Amino acid sequence: MRLYSVGTAVAVQHAIIGRITTATSCGAETGKNCVLLWKHECPPLDYHSYGAILTPYNGCWWDVPPSVPLVHSLRGADYLADGDVVRIDPTGYVRTLYRKTSANNFILTTDRCNSYCLMCSQPPRQINDSDRIAEHLLLIDLIDPETKELVITGGEPTLLKDDFLRLIQACKEKLPRTAVHVLSNGRLFYYRRFAERLAELRHPDIMLGIPLYSDVDSEHDYVVQARGAFEETIIGLHHLAQYSVPVEIRVVVHALTYRRLPKLAEFIVRNFPFAAQVVLMGMETVGFVHKNMAALWIDPHDYQGELADATWTLFRSGLNVRIYNHQLCVLDRRLWPFACKSISDWKNVYLEECRSCALRDACGGFFESAIKKHSAYIRAIRHCELPHAKDPS
Amino acid sequence: MGQARFEAPDFYRPGGKYGLLPFHFMQFTPDTKLVVNEVGEHLLLSNSDFDTFITHQLDQGSNLYFDLKAKHFLFDSGSPVPIHLLAIKYRTKKSFLAGFTKLHIFVVTLRCEHSCPYCQVSRVSIDKSRYDMAPETASRALEFVFRSRAHEIKIEFQGGEPLLNFERIRQIVEEAEVLNTSARKQLEFVVCSNLALLTDEMLEFFRKHHVLVSTSLDGPASVHNINRPRPGGNSYELAIKGIHRVQEVLGKERVSALMTTTRHSLRYPREIVNEYVANGFCSIFLRPISPYGFAARTRRATGYTIEQFLDFYKQALDYILELNRSGIFFVELYARLLLTRILTPFPTGYVDLQSPAGAGIGVAVYNYDGDVYATDESRMLAEMGDKKFRLGNVHADSYEQVFGGEFLRTVTASSCVESMPGCADCAFQSFCGADPVHNYATQGDIMGHRPTSEFHKRNFAIIKHLLTIYHSDPIAKEIFWSWVRNAPLYGSQETSQ
Numbered sequence: 001m002r003l004y005s006v007g008t009a010v011a012v013q014h015a016i017i018g019r020i021t022t023a024t025s026c027g028a029e030t031g032k033n034c035v036l037l038w039k040h041e042c043p044p045l046d047y048h049s050y051g052a053i054l055t056p057y058n059g060c061w062w063d064v065p066p067s068v069p070l071v072h073s074l075r076g077a078d079y080l081a082d083g084d085v086v087r088i089d090p091t092g093y094v095r096t097l098y099r100k101t102s103a104n105n106f107i108l109t110t111d112r113c114n115s116y117c118l119m120c121s122q123p124p125r126q127i128n129d130s131d132r133i134a135e136h137l138l139l140i141d142l143i144d145p146e147t148k149e150l151v152i153t154g155g156e157p158t159l160l161k162d163d164f165l166r167l168i169q170a171c172k173e174k175l176p177r178t179a180v181h182v183l184s185n186g187r188l189f190y191y192r193r194f195a196e197r198l199a200e201l202r203h204p205d206i207m208l209g210i211p212l213y214s215d216v217d218s219e220h221d222y223v224v225q226a227r228g229a230f231e232e233t234i235i236g237l238h239h240l241a242q243y244s245v246p247v248e249i250r251v252v253v254h255a256l257t258y259r260r261l262p263k264l265a266e267f268i269v270r271n272f273p274f275a276a277q278v279v280l281m282g283m284e285t286v287g288f289v290h291k292n293m294a295a296l297w298i299d300p301h302d303y304q305g306e307l308a309d310a311t312w313t314l315f316r317s318g319l320n321v322r323i324y325n326h327q328l329c330v331l332d333r334r335l336w337p338f339a340c341k342s343i344s345d346w347k348n349v350y351l352e353e354c355r356s357c358a359l360r361d362a363c364g365g366f367f368e369s370a371i372k373k374h375s376a377y378i379r380a381i382r383h384c385e386l387p388h389a390k391d392p393s
Numbered sequence: 394m395g396q397a398r399f400e401a402p403d404f405y406r407p408g409g410k411y412g413l414l415p416f417h418f419m420q421f422t423p424d425t426k427l428v429v430n431e432v433g434e435h436l437l438l439s440n441s442d443f444d445t446f447i448t449h450q451l452d453q454g455s456n457l458y459f460d461l462k463a464k465h466f467l468f469d470s471g472s473p474v475p476i477h478l479l480a481i482k483y484r485t486k487k488s489f490l491a492g493f494t495k496l497h498i499f500v501v502t503l504r505c506e507h508s509c510p511y512c513q514v515s516r517v518s519i520d521k522s523r524y525d526m527a528p529e530t531a532s533r534a535l536e537f538v539f540r541s542r543a544h545e546i547k548i549e550f551q552g553g554e555p556l557l558n559f560e561r562i563r564q565i566v567e568e569a570e571v572l573n574t575s576a577r578k579q580l581e582f583v584v585c586s587n588l589a590l591l592t593d594e595m596l597e598f599f600r601k602h603h604v605l606v607s608t609s610l611d612g613p614a615s616v617h618n619i620n621r622p623r624p625g626g627n628s629y630e631l632a633i634k635g636i637h638r639v640q641e642v643l644g645k646e647r648v649s650a651l652m653t654t655t656r657h658s659l660r661y662p663r664e665i666v667n668e669y670v671a672n673g674f675c676s677i678f679l680r681p682i683s684p685y686g687f688a689a690r691t692r693r694a695t696g697y698t699i700e701q702f703l704d705f706y707k708q709a710l711d712y713i714l715e716l717n718r719s720g721i722f723f724v725e726l727y728a729r730l731l732l733t734r735i736l737t738p739f740p741t742g743y744v745d746l747q748s749p750a751g752a753g754i755g756v757a758v759y760n761y762d763g764d765v766y767a768t769d770e771s772r773m774l775a776e777m778g779d780k781k782f783r784l785g786n787v788h789a790d791s792y793e794q795v796f797g798g799e800f801l802r803t804v805t806a807s808s809c810v811e812s813m814p815g816c817a818d819c820a821f822q823s824f825c826g827a828d829p830v831h832n833y834a835t836q837g838d839i840m841g842h843r844p845t846s847e848f849h850k851r852n853f854a855i856i857k858h859l860l861t862i863y864h865s866d867p868i869a870k871e872i873f874w875s876w877v878r879n880a881p882l883y884g885s886q887e888t889s890q
Binding site: 118215219225227259263266267316 | 460462
């Protein structure tokens with residue numbers, strides 16, 4: 001699925017962030033933060049009530065005053081809808097920041113990271129993007145308050161430090177009914193006061209998803225390519241727990257982590273029994289994975305024993321376990337009750353083979369990247385193979 | 394910030410030697426040693442692995458090395474993580490200490506219409522004034538209860554047969570609820586009764602005030618009525634009738650039962666367990682006779698050796714596991730208690746097996762005459778004429794004198810398994826606890842003497858038995874976990890391996 005379009009910009013002096021409206025009727029939304037998406041060949045009647053105007057048509061002949069930013073000839077923008085929030089670049093590049101109809105909205109807070117994970121799906125960049133906070137805060141203003149969940153991700157969002165806390169505070173104020181899920185390596189919560197300050201914001205529905213790759217420091221540090229990261233994450237998790245901030249522990253399963261997965265599960269049971277949930281995830285083969293494919297790749301079929309062991313160890317201790325990014329045909333059947341449809345809609349695909357699968361609707365499918373690289377054991381499951389009257393939920 | 398290239402695993406592995414962190418160990422089987430760290434995490438090692446480990450010759454990239462490192466048996470760098478994790482888990486294990494006395498036992502009367510030979514304390518007496526708790530004593534004792542800083546307070550009514558002084562129960566519950574409107578504690582009431590005298594009025598009161606019921610059920614009628622004689626010989630019938638009434642009115646989960654093992658019970662482990670299953674219970678607590686009260690005097694008639702008890706316990710446990718295997722969720726509570734300590738980072742609230750002992754600091758007993766005792770067993774001892782563990786009296790002494798006195802401090806300091814001879818170096822130390830009153834009653838000394846202690850023999854044998862099963866029987870392992878989690882197995886096909 002596309003989340004950007006390119007058109008011809010006229011009078012776009014600087015980046016503009018605004019909420020899409022297609023209606024021009026009386027009482028419809030207008031204002032500086034409102035972007036009119038005009039889907040008619042004739043020009044709109046009112047230019048002045050909007051922060052910018054987008055149109056798929058060639059609007060170069062429209063009599064738009066120079067003070068009104070316009071992007072015309074916008075190609076393939078059918079996915080834009082009322083309530084979506086876009087960022088319009090002076091170059092005519094229009095990127096979707098928020099989709100009202102999607103359950104998978106996120107804020108990419110920064111490209112910077114203090115880890116350098118071997119399998120990072122979104123390789124960090126050492127750039128100074130600290131000024132993006134203003135856009136994030138504006139975005140939070142424009143998001144529909146009925147949004148169920150918002151993911152705060154990066155890079156490493158906590159590198160924003162005070163601005164990270166401002167962001168959470170803004171979520172609490174503007175989106176009090178929206179669950180906030182922060183994807184962080186947790187390392188900065190090694191500093192107790194930072195965890196305490198996050199807790200003091202008293203966000204009503206926040207959870208921090210923090211990855212842990214091994215029960216042994218050197219092995220975790222190797223995967224995240226940062227000495228001392230294990231220590232910071234472990235102590236960070238405990239600081240968060242001490243201040244009652246809900247945490248989720250996330251483990252990406254690959255060739256470097258699967259062997260000790262059952263031991264890691266035991267480690268979690270003994271050291272983080274407070275975890276709100278533990279998520280065991282299949283690897284997305286993008287980003288750094290390509291560089292490290294030889295070290296990382298294992299067919300998920302070949303680690304089902306370890307995955308089942310780890311899942312059971314966590315489950316029987318009373319922890320809430322979920323399995324993400326695994327296809328049911330590859331997953332050990334005992335694990336089906338734990339499998340979730342976890343892949344964000346915009347990068348979720350199914351293969352040709354899946355068409356005839358009896359469980360296609362129950363299955364989470366693949367990351368887009370898996371079209372090129374996936375388990376050799378993908379196959380359509382036939383109705384007659386299903387255990388009768390067995391509810392996998 | 395990130396670097397431009399990726400480093401190899403060795404870059405992150407510490408060089409140099411490893412050091413050992415404190416742990417306990419024992420020869421578990423001829424071929425294996427059990428190692429247990431300070432917070433109760435354990436591993437079974439082959440003799441040769443153990444030797445390699447303690448002589449600092451482990452391959453620092455081996456799985457065994459990682460296992461021992463992840464469970465804090467060794468350390469290999471300046472990282473504070475092992476100490477941090479041990480400290481936080483140690484605090485968790487000892488968190489039962491926080492808040493001070495949580496369990497408050499009220500002996501509202503010493504009278505009882507039963508005449509059980511194993512009884513720890515009771516008086517078959519009609520002299521009400523002599524053995525019933527007076528209203529002012531109850532009020533004064535409640536003041537003591539609410540002085541405890543504990544957030545969770547459990548008030549337990551015992552006897553004798555507490556229902557013989559139901560008026561006092563009513564008074565205490567109502568007064569406690571009034572006091573709690575300002576104290577705002579998590580308040581719970583339990584009445585320990587044989588249920589023979591239960592009336593609808595009492596039941597209605599229990600329902601209205603959320604009082605839990607704990608009763609005695611020793612097995613089928615043939616066992617129960619021999620163990621628990623009363624006029625009419627109908628203790629069993631009345632108990633069963635009472636249990637069903639309580640289940641009906643208060644709900645199934647609001648009533649539990651305790652069994653006491655007598656010499657007569659020893660031959661009927663299955664029958665006793667079946668009796669519990671048949672009456673809708675999901676658990677049983679297989680208890681030995683306490684060496685107090687009348688039980689001490691009638692020991693020749695009702696008693697047995699510790700080996701006989703262990704044999705009985707193992708047979709019953711085996712049978713209970715068999716039931717669980719067949720799909721019936723049924724828990725042996727003493728096993729659950731020990732397994733929770735072995736398998737989880739959490740403590741248990743069981744005052745008779747803690748370190749330091751729960752006497753006074755976890756439990757206090759307010760006797761009918763206002764005397765305060767450190768444990769239920771202490772007042773039983775007192776009924777035999779030895780008031781060693783009497784902490785004071787609610788009328789004569791202040792709260793500070795009773796709970797802050799030198800005596801209780803001495804008892805507490807002398808009941809830490811971490812320092813007690815024979816316990817200090819025991820591999821099971823972190824699963825176990827101390828009972829100074831038991832030691833004193835049986836061995837004449839608060840510290841006790843481990844090699845001749847039945848308390849030690851029983852706990853040592855049961856812990857070893859549970860660990861043996863856990864590591865040799867994969868299905869039983871899952872059943873044990875289901876007990877710890879207190880939820881039925883997920884379905885037999887879902888068990889791992």
